[in-house]
Amino acid sequence: xxxxxxxxxxxxxxxxLLRMMGKRELGDMAPFDMILMVVMGDLVQQAVxxxxxxxxxxxxxxxTFALLAMGISWITFHFPAMQRLAExxxxxxxxxxxxxxxxxxxxxxxxxxxxxxxxxAGIGQLGDVKYAILETNGKIxxxxxSGRKDPGNSPVVAP
Amino acid sequence: MEQLCPIxxxxxxxxxxxxxxxxxxxLPILLAFTGVLGGQIHQGEDQGAAxxxxxxxxxxxxxxxxxxxxxxxxxxxxxxxxxxxFSGDLWKSVTINTIFxxxxxxxxxxxxxxxxxGALRRGEVAQLKMSGxxxxxxxxxxxxxxxxxxxxxxxxxxxxxxxxxx
Numbered sequence: 001x002x003x004x005x006x007x008x009x010x011x012x013x014x015x016x017l018l019r020m021m022g023k024r025e026l027g028d029m030a031p032f033d034m035i036l037m038v039v040m041g042d043l044v045q046q047a048v049x050x051x052x053x054x055x056x057x058x059x060x061x062x063x064t065f066a067l068l069a070m071g072i073s074w075i076t077f078h079f080p081a082m083q084r085l086a087e088x089x090x091x092x093x094x095x096x097x098x099x100x101x102x103x104x105x106x107x108x109x110x111x112x113x114x115x116x117x118x119x120x121a122g123i124g125q126l127g128d129v130k131y132a133i134l135e136t137n138g139k140i141x142x143x144x145x146s147g148r149k150d151p152g153n154s155p156v157v158a159p
Numbered sequence: 160m161e162q163l164c165p166i167x168x169x170x171x172x173x174x175x176x177x178x179x180x181x182x183x184x185x186l187p188i189l190l191a192f193t194g195v196l197g198g199q200i201h202q203g204e205d206q207g208a209a210x211x212x213x214x215x216x217x218x219x220x221x222x223x224x225x226x227x228x229x230x231x232x233x234x235x236x237x238x239x240x241x242x243x244x245f246s247g248d249l250w251k252s253v254t255i256n257t258i259f260x261x262x263x264x265x266x267x268x269x270x271x272x273x274x275x276x277g278a279l280r281r282g283e284v285a286q287l288k289m290s291g292x293x294x295x296x297x298x299x300x301x302x303x304x305x306x307x308x309x310x311x312x313x314x315x316x317x318x319x320x321x322x323x324x325x
Binding site (some may be wrong): 001003004043051052054055056059060064066067 | 181184185187191192194196197198199221222223224225290292294324325
Protein backbone atom coordinates (compact mmCIF):
# COMPACT_ATOMS: atom_id res chain seq x y z
CA UNK A 1 0.00 0.00 0.00
CA UNK A 2 2.83 2.40 0.92
CA UNK A 3 4.47 2.10 -2.48
CA UNK A 4 1.15 2.76 -4.29
CA UNK A 5 0.60 5.93 -2.27
CA UNK A 6 4.15 7.16 -2.87
CA UNK A 7 3.84 6.44 -6.61
CA UNK A 8 0.51 8.29 -6.75
CA UNK A 9 1.95 11.32 -4.94
CA UNK A 10 5.01 11.42 -7.22
CA UNK A 11 2.80 11.04 -10.31
CA UNK A 12 0.68 14.00 -9.20
CA UNK A 13 3.78 16.08 -8.46
CA UNK A 14 5.35 15.27 -11.83
CA UNK A 15 2.07 15.98 -13.60
CA UNK A 16 1.88 19.47 -12.09
CA LEU A 17 5.61 20.03 -12.59
CA LEU A 18 5.55 19.16 -16.30
CA ARG A 19 2.50 21.35 -16.84
CA MET A 20 4.29 24.23 -15.10
CA MET A 21 7.50 23.71 -17.08
CA GLY A 22 5.64 24.49 -20.25
CA LYS A 23 4.93 22.80 -23.53
CA ARG A 24 8.15 23.80 -25.25
CA GLU A 25 10.32 21.99 -22.70
CA LEU A 26 8.71 18.71 -23.75
CA GLY A 27 8.63 19.30 -27.47
CA ASP A 28 12.20 20.36 -27.96
CA MET A 29 14.59 18.92 -25.42
CA ALA A 30 17.99 20.54 -25.28
CA PRO A 31 20.82 18.35 -23.92
CA PHE A 32 20.44 19.90 -20.49
CA ASP A 33 16.68 19.23 -20.48
CA MET A 34 17.38 15.60 -21.36
CA ILE A 35 19.87 15.25 -18.48
CA LEU A 36 17.39 16.99 -16.17
CA MET A 37 14.70 14.45 -17.09
CA VAL A 38 17.03 11.49 -16.51
CA VAL A 39 18.15 12.86 -13.11
CA MET A 40 14.54 13.55 -12.15
CA GLY A 41 13.65 9.97 -13.07
CA ASP A 42 16.39 8.64 -10.83
CA LEU A 43 15.34 10.84 -7.91
CA VAL A 44 11.70 9.83 -8.36
CA GLN A 45 12.65 6.15 -8.36
CA GLN A 46 14.40 6.55 -5.01
CA ALA A 47 11.45 8.34 -3.50
CA VAL A 48 8.93 5.78 -4.71
CA UNK A 49 10.68 2.48 -4.08
CA UNK A 50 13.14 3.36 -1.28
CA UNK A 51 15.17 0.20 -0.64
CA UNK A 52 12.59 -2.04 -2.25
CA UNK A 53 14.28 -4.31 -4.78
CA UNK A 54 11.30 -6.59 -5.37
CA UNK A 55 9.47 -7.36 -8.57
CA UNK A 56 6.23 -6.84 -6.66
CA UNK A 57 7.24 -3.30 -5.72
CA UNK A 58 8.20 -2.47 -9.31
CA UNK A 59 4.90 -3.84 -10.62
CA UNK A 60 2.95 -1.78 -8.09
CA UNK A 61 4.87 1.44 -8.82
CA UNK A 62 4.77 1.11 -12.62
CA UNK A 63 1.16 -0.10 -12.49
CA THR A 64 0.13 2.93 -10.44
CA PHE A 65 1.81 5.32 -12.90
CA ALA A 66 0.24 3.56 -15.89
CA LEU A 67 -3.22 3.42 -14.33
CA LEU A 68 -3.16 7.10 -13.37
CA ALA A 69 -2.01 8.03 -16.89
CA MET A 70 -4.87 5.97 -18.34
CA GLY A 71 -7.22 7.63 -15.85
CA ILE A 72 -6.22 11.11 -17.02
CA SER A 73 -6.70 10.04 -20.67
CA TRP A 74 -10.14 8.68 -19.79
CA ILE A 75 -11.13 11.88 -17.98
CA THR A 76 -9.96 14.17 -20.79
CA PHE A 77 -11.76 12.00 -23.36
CA HIS A 78 -15.08 11.92 -21.53
CA PHE A 79 -14.89 15.44 -20.07
CA PRO A 80 -13.40 17.73 -22.75
CA ALA A 81 -13.45 20.64 -20.31
CA MET A 82 -10.77 18.82 -18.34
CA GLN A 83 -8.52 18.50 -21.37
CA ARG A 84 -7.40 22.12 -21.11
CA LEU A 85 -6.51 21.55 -17.46
CA ALA A 86 -4.62 18.34 -18.15
CA GLU A 87 -2.90 19.17 -21.41
CA UNK A 88 -3.06 22.93 -21.71
CA UNK A 89 -4.24 24.65 -24.88
CA UNK A 90 -2.48 25.49 -28.12
CA UNK A 91 -0.91 28.94 -28.18
CA UNK A 92 -0.79 31.20 -31.22
CA UNK A 93 2.77 32.43 -31.67
CA UNK A 94 2.43 34.13 -35.07
CA UNK A 95 -0.75 35.64 -36.42
CA UNK A 96 -0.87 36.91 -40.03
CA UNK A 97 2.90 37.21 -40.14
CA UNK A 98 3.14 39.11 -36.85
CA UNK A 99 4.90 37.55 -33.87
CA UNK A 100 2.81 37.52 -30.69
CA UNK A 101 5.48 38.59 -28.22
CA UNK A 102 3.37 37.96 -25.14
CA UNK A 103 2.92 34.34 -26.19
CA UNK A 104 6.66 34.02 -26.72
CA UNK A 105 7.30 35.46 -23.28
CA UNK A 106 4.80 33.13 -21.65
CA UNK A 107 6.26 30.01 -23.21
CA UNK A 108 9.85 31.25 -23.15
CA UNK A 109 10.39 30.92 -26.90
CA UNK A 110 12.76 33.22 -28.74
CA UNK A 111 12.11 34.68 -32.16
CA UNK A 112 15.17 32.80 -33.40
CA UNK A 113 13.55 29.52 -32.39
CA UNK A 114 10.42 30.34 -34.38
CA UNK A 115 12.49 31.28 -37.41
CA UNK A 116 14.45 28.03 -37.10
CA UNK A 117 11.21 26.01 -36.91
CA UNK A 118 9.90 27.91 -39.93
CA UNK A 119 12.99 26.98 -41.93
CA UNK A 120 12.60 23.32 -40.85
CA ALA A 121 9.02 23.50 -42.11
CA GLY A 122 10.20 24.88 -45.45
CA ILE A 123 8.89 28.41 -44.90
CA GLY A 124 11.27 31.17 -45.86
CA GLN A 125 9.53 34.34 -44.71
CA LEU A 126 7.49 35.33 -41.71
CA GLY A 127 5.01 36.98 -44.05
CA ASP A 128 4.15 33.56 -45.48
CA VAL A 129 2.88 32.39 -42.09
CA LYS A 130 -0.81 32.90 -41.41
CA TYR A 131 -0.59 31.15 -38.06
CA ALA A 132 2.21 29.52 -36.06
CA ILE A 133 0.77 27.49 -33.20
CA LEU A 134 2.55 25.94 -30.25
CA GLU A 135 0.66 22.65 -29.88
CA THR A 136 0.09 20.94 -26.54
CA ASN A 137 2.74 18.34 -27.39
CA GLY A 138 5.35 21.11 -27.60
CA LYS A 139 5.71 21.13 -31.38
CA ILE A 140 5.08 24.22 -33.50
CA UNK A 141 2.74 23.84 -36.44
CA UNK A 142 2.50 26.40 -39.25
CA UNK A 143 -0.46 27.33 -41.37
CA UNK A 144 0.59 29.16 -44.49
CA UNK A 145 -1.38 31.83 -46.27
CA SER A 146 -2.67 29.16 -48.66
CA GLY A 147 -4.14 27.28 -45.67
CA ARG A 148 -1.79 24.30 -45.75
CA LYS A 149 -0.87 23.11 -42.25
CA ASP A 150 2.63 21.88 -41.66
CA PRO A 151 3.27 19.82 -38.50
CA GLY A 152 6.78 21.17 -38.22
CA ASN A 153 8.60 17.98 -39.13
CA SER A 154 9.42 18.78 -42.74
CA PRO A 155 13.03 18.35 -43.84
CA VAL A 156 15.31 21.33 -44.06
CA VAL A 157 14.96 23.17 -47.33
CA ALA A 158 18.22 23.85 -49.07
CA PRO A 159 18.96 27.56 -49.46
CA MET B 160 -3.57 0.12 -46.01
CA GLU B 161 -5.75 -2.96 -45.73
CA GLN B 162 -3.99 -3.77 -42.46
CA LEU B 163 -5.37 -0.61 -40.84
CA CYS B 164 -8.72 -0.43 -39.04
CA PRO B 165 -11.43 0.73 -41.44
CA ILE B 166 -12.93 4.10 -40.54
CA UNK B 167 -16.20 3.84 -38.64
CA UNK B 168 -15.90 0.07 -38.39
CA UNK B 169 -13.24 -0.33 -35.70
CA UNK B 170 -13.43 -3.71 -33.97
CA UNK B 171 -14.62 -3.71 -30.35
CA UNK B 172 -11.95 -6.25 -29.40
CA UNK B 173 -9.46 -3.41 -28.94
CA UNK B 174 -11.77 -1.65 -26.49
CA UNK B 175 -12.31 -4.89 -24.57
CA UNK B 176 -8.56 -5.50 -24.47
CA UNK B 177 -8.00 -2.00 -23.08
CA UNK B 178 -10.54 -2.60 -20.32
CA UNK B 179 -9.04 -5.97 -19.46
CA UNK B 180 -5.59 -4.37 -19.38
CA UNK B 181 -6.86 -1.64 -17.03
CA UNK B 182 -8.33 -4.25 -14.70
CA UNK B 183 -5.12 -6.27 -14.79
CA UNK B 184 -3.21 -3.14 -13.82
CA UNK B 185 -5.71 -2.25 -11.13
CA LEU B 186 -5.92 -5.67 -9.51
CA PRO B 187 -2.46 -5.65 -7.86
CA ILE B 188 -3.09 -2.08 -6.70
CA LEU B 189 -6.39 -3.10 -5.10
CA LEU B 190 -4.59 -6.05 -3.51
CA ALA B 191 -1.92 -3.67 -2.21
CA PHE B 192 -4.56 -1.69 -0.32
CA THR B 193 -5.56 -4.85 1.57
CA GLY B 194 -2.00 -5.05 2.90
CA VAL B 195 -1.20 -8.53 1.53
CA LEU B 196 1.57 -7.12 -0.68
CA GLY B 197 3.33 -5.49 2.27
CA GLY B 198 3.56 -2.06 3.81
CA GLN B 199 1.30 -2.68 6.81
CA ILE B 200 2.04 -3.50 10.43
CA HIS B 201 0.25 -6.39 12.08
CA GLN B 202 -0.08 -7.28 15.73
CA GLY B 203 0.00 -10.54 17.62
CA GLU B 204 -0.53 -10.95 21.36
CA ASP B 205 -0.53 -13.70 23.95
CA GLN B 206 -1.71 -13.01 27.47
CA GLY B 207 0.04 -15.50 29.70
CA ALA B 208 -0.60 -15.88 33.43
CA ALA B 209 2.77 -14.34 34.29
CA UNK B 210 3.16 -11.82 31.47
CA UNK B 211 1.68 -10.46 28.27
CA UNK B 212 3.70 -10.67 25.09
CA UNK B 213 2.76 -8.40 22.16
CA UNK B 214 4.50 -8.38 18.80
CA UNK B 215 4.13 -5.62 16.19
CA UNK B 216 5.64 -6.21 12.79
CA UNK B 217 4.92 -6.96 9.16
CA UNK B 218 3.21 -10.21 8.18
CA UNK B 219 3.71 -9.41 4.50
CA UNK B 220 6.70 -7.65 3.04
CA UNK B 221 8.87 -7.50 -0.06
CA UNK B 222 12.52 -8.18 -0.75
CA UNK B 223 14.85 -5.28 -0.06
CA UNK B 224 12.44 -3.58 2.32
CA UNK B 225 13.55 -2.45 5.78
CA UNK B 226 11.32 -4.05 8.40
CA UNK B 227 10.82 -3.21 12.04
CA UNK B 228 9.55 -5.36 14.90
CA UNK B 229 8.49 -4.15 18.32
CA UNK B 230 8.13 -6.56 21.21
CA UNK B 231 6.24 -5.46 24.34
CA UNK B 232 6.43 -7.52 27.53
CA UNK B 233 4.18 -6.60 30.44
CA UNK B 234 5.05 -8.56 33.56
CA UNK B 235 2.05 -9.63 35.68
CA UNK B 236 4.42 -11.04 38.30
CA UNK B 237 8.13 -10.64 38.92
CA UNK B 238 10.32 -12.44 36.39
CA UNK B 239 13.83 -13.43 37.47
CA UNK B 240 15.34 -13.53 33.98
CA UNK B 241 13.08 -12.52 31.09
CA UNK B 242 14.22 -13.87 27.76
CA UNK B 243 12.72 -13.41 24.32
CA UNK B 244 13.34 -16.21 21.84
CA PHE B 245 12.87 -16.13 18.08
CA SER B 246 12.72 -19.11 15.77
CA GLY B 247 15.75 -18.93 13.52
CA ASP B 248 13.57 -19.44 10.43
CA LEU B 249 11.85 -16.13 11.18
CA TRP B 250 15.08 -14.31 10.22
CA LYS B 251 15.94 -16.47 7.22
CA SER B 252 17.46 -14.15 4.55
CA VAL B 253 16.94 -11.14 6.81
CA THR B 254 19.88 -8.96 7.88
CA ILE B 255 19.31 -7.74 11.44
CA ASN B 256 20.66 -4.21 11.77
CA THR B 257 19.51 -3.10 15.21
CA ILE B 258 18.38 -4.62 18.49
CA PHE B 259 17.49 -2.00 21.08
CA UNK B 260 17.98 -2.07 23.99
CA UNK B 261 20.96 -4.38 23.89
CA UNK B 262 20.25 -7.61 25.76
CA UNK B 263 22.32 -8.67 28.76
CA UNK B 264 23.22 -11.78 26.85
CA UNK B 265 22.39 -13.30 23.51
CA UNK B 266 22.90 -16.73 22.03
CA UNK B 267 21.82 -18.89 19.14
CA UNK B 268 21.36 -22.59 19.71
CA UNK B 269 19.10 -25.34 18.39
CA UNK B 270 17.87 -23.02 15.66
CA UNK B 271 16.64 -20.43 18.15
CA UNK B 272 17.88 -16.91 18.84
CA UNK B 273 17.65 -16.06 22.55
CA UNK B 274 17.93 -12.55 23.99
CA UNK B 275 18.04 -12.23 27.80
CA UNK B 276 17.04 -9.01 29.54
CA GLY B 277 17.34 -9.92 33.23
CA ALA B 278 14.78 -9.40 35.98
CA LEU B 279 11.44 -7.65 35.50
CA ARG B 280 9.38 -6.33 38.41
CA ARG B 281 5.64 -6.97 38.61
CA GLY B 282 3.82 -4.47 36.37
CA GLU B 283 7.02 -3.47 34.61
CA VAL B 284 6.84 -3.06 30.83
CA ALA B 285 9.85 -3.96 28.72
CA GLN B 286 10.11 -3.00 25.08
CA LEU B 287 12.40 -4.37 22.43
CA LYS B 288 12.87 -2.95 18.97
CA MET B 289 14.47 -4.87 16.13
CA SER B 290 15.01 -3.61 12.63
CA GLY B 291 16.52 -5.31 9.65
CA UNK B 292 16.42 -5.55 5.90
CA UNK B 293 14.98 -8.33 3.77
CA UNK B 294 17.76 -9.66 1.57
CA UNK B 295 17.11 -9.36 -2.19
CA UNK B 296 17.09 -13.12 -2.77
CA UNK B 297 14.46 -13.78 -0.04
CA UNK B 298 11.04 -15.07 -1.02
CA UNK B 299 8.22 -17.12 0.41
CA UNK B 300 7.22 -17.67 4.03
CA UNK B 301 9.46 -17.13 7.05
CA UNK B 302 7.50 -18.87 9.78
CA UNK B 303 8.21 -19.37 13.46
CA UNK B 304 7.33 -17.96 16.84
CA UNK B 305 8.31 -15.29 19.33
CA UNK B 306 8.46 -16.86 22.78
CA UNK B 307 8.79 -15.18 26.17
CA UNK B 308 10.53 -17.23 28.84
CA UNK B 309 11.42 -16.73 32.48
CA UNK B 310 14.69 -18.65 32.65
CA UNK B 311 13.64 -21.76 30.69
CA UNK B 312 9.91 -21.73 31.53
CA UNK B 313 7.68 -20.60 28.67
CA UNK B 314 5.46 -17.67 29.71
CA UNK B 315 3.83 -16.67 26.43
CA UNK B 316 4.24 -17.31 22.72
CA UNK B 317 3.10 -15.55 19.56
CA UNK B 318 3.30 -17.56 16.34
CA UNK B 319 4.41 -15.36 13.47
CA UNK B 320 4.65 -15.76 9.73
CA UNK B 321 6.25 -13.21 7.45
CA UNK B 322 5.47 -13.71 3.78
CA UNK B 323 8.11 -12.18 1.54
CA UNK B 324 7.15 -11.25 -2.02
CA UNK B 325 10.03 -11.47 -4.49
